[in-house]
Amino acid sequence: MIFPVPFPPPKGPSMLSRRTFLAASAAAPLVFSRRADARAANDKLTLGFIGVGTMGRGHLGGFLGRSDVHVVAVSDVVKERTDSAKQTIEKRYAEQIKSGAYKGVKTYPDFRDLIADKGIDAVVIATPDHWHAIPAVLAARAGKHIYCEKPLTQNLADGRWIVNEVAKAKVVFQTGSQQRSEFGGHFRKAVEYVWNGRIGKLKTVRIGVGAAARPCDLKGEEKPAGTDWDMWLGPAPEREYSSVLCPKGVHGHFPAWRDYQEYAGGQLADMGAHHFDIAQWAMGTDTSGPVEVLPPEKKSDRGLRFVYASGVVVIHNEFEKGKDGKEIKADCVFEGTEGTILVSRGGISSLPDTILKEPIGEKEKRVYPSTDHKKNWLECVRSGKETICPAETGHRSASICHLGNIGYRLKRKLKWDPAKELFVGDEAANKELSREPRTKWKI
Incomplete structure (x- = not known):
């Protein structure tokens, strides 16, 4: 440990x-x-x-x-x-x-x-x-x-x-x-519609995010004055400074350390932690996870599947096509036996469009009341109540991203025990669940 x-x-x-x-x-x-x-x-x-x-x-x-x-x-x-x-x-x-x-x-x-x-x-x-x-x-x-x-x-x-x-x-x-909490309440609305059976029984969730992480292969650069590069690396493996990972001075973009497995989980995890989180919320699995991780049928950086005990399948970045040949795509697509809900930060829609016309009633299942994520945290500090996304929930959502990255790296079917948080009968896969930090960051 x-x-x-x-x-x-x-x-x-x-x-x-x-x-x-x-x-x-x-x-x-x-x-x-x-x-x-x-x-x-x-x-x-x-x-x-x-x-x-x-x-x-x-x-x-x-x-x-x-x-x-x-x-x-x-x-x-x-x-x-x-x-x-x-x-x-x-x-x-x-x-x-x-x-x-x-x-x-x-x-x-x-x-x-x-x-x-x-x-x-x-x-x-x-x-x-x-x-x-x-x-x-x-x-x-x-x-x-x-x-x-x-x-x-x-x-x-x-x-x-x-x-x-x-x-x-x-x-x-x-x-x-x-x-x-935020982004117009679109995701909150989608979860409530799924919870209350407006699309029938949930069968499939499709998540629109980019590729998994890859090993860092960046060339070293001269370290700028005022940057503690060794501290930036922290528990990660030692390597030469890169402005791609740690930009010089005050910058206005999101650095590409997100793409490399030594520091993050690729775009699959960067935005995936948001969108898989909504999928987990809608499925009621905030404190659990899938039971199988299935690699794409063909060599690809998309199409990995997470199978849940309920039978619901969550698919990474692979979408059905409409009659016009274009993908029916969104940040989160919830497909049920009676319809589909598509939700992104910019809005929410459904197929058929009549699904969203009837609002959720006061006596139906409603999500945790929060319209301001920071405010929710501060209010809970004062009240002692649990936040809308506590550590267990955040960990479980991030875990989907970790499992996805491992699935893409190993390229084989994996059985997962969400209670024990271990792969079943797969010692090699279980070694992927943790990383030994650099010596100076452990005792």
Whole structure:
């Protein structure tokens, strides 16, 4: 079993005390609490951000717009990013006080120092996939609530590790599967229509996402100043710096580390973690998974099938064709005995179109009420209730992506036990479920 590295002593000065902070921002009615479970109604949750690349900055902007939180620290392996995030935060808070000046954000090159900061109640993790597990586990052990991006992990065993540690620590966890809350409510509506039998018995789900991950074959480059490349690699295998994996400075695109199996699960997992999550939700298998993984009949990077105990088959990126010869395609296509529902971030439709004309009644099955993923997390931190996408759910959805990647690599039929989370009678396949981290990231 992999154990997390211990906390090192904080490298920088300690977080501003509550009294010092309030003096520095005299006009701002900010009241901090050390623990969310003792929080008064007007207290603000103190947040630390681990990873402020493109996705992290997007989350940062969303949380900065909320009056019930206060961002007090950021961490990234690229100095330009932490400096930029610090400036963004301080500028936003300076605009809220009469003096127009605010200094109170810590920057941590090493996320372990941020987690060790007792002035932080919760963390937002928006790092590459291979860097989700260790920060999440250490944050849980430090008693901090967690919002972590999807896919939850780079490998399946790390996902179970997160689930176990979060349960033990009793912290509130939200997986960044925002389609459960947002994007016009289209996915929520699709799930309710499936749950209430509007397409009859569900037979097939088709998921429209790209290819599986591939081994990294990028050429090495000269490492830029201000980038801690060794820290970026973390538990992943050692290799030379690549700007494709870790772009220089502050950038505005989503880096291609997502395509490589050392760090992520390819497009199958990147968007698949969203869309397979909706499929699991609709099938009622949030805490389970398939029982078989079947490779494509012909050599292909699409068409892998997941077979569930219910008989439902989930198919990766392979669609039926209509009378015009074009694929009947969407992010998620639910095919039942009496019709089909197609749903994407841009909308929802059905075949026949009459299926969606009758709304879901108040007494019919309804999904968890949430229209704002961040708000749901914060409300659950205060109430102690479970979020719309807790660690177990996020892990199970990511597991589908891991199983798909393994299926494409091994190219043979695999039997899966979703309760034990092991392949049945297949030692070689079970070796694919975990990865030994680099020595410095284990004890």
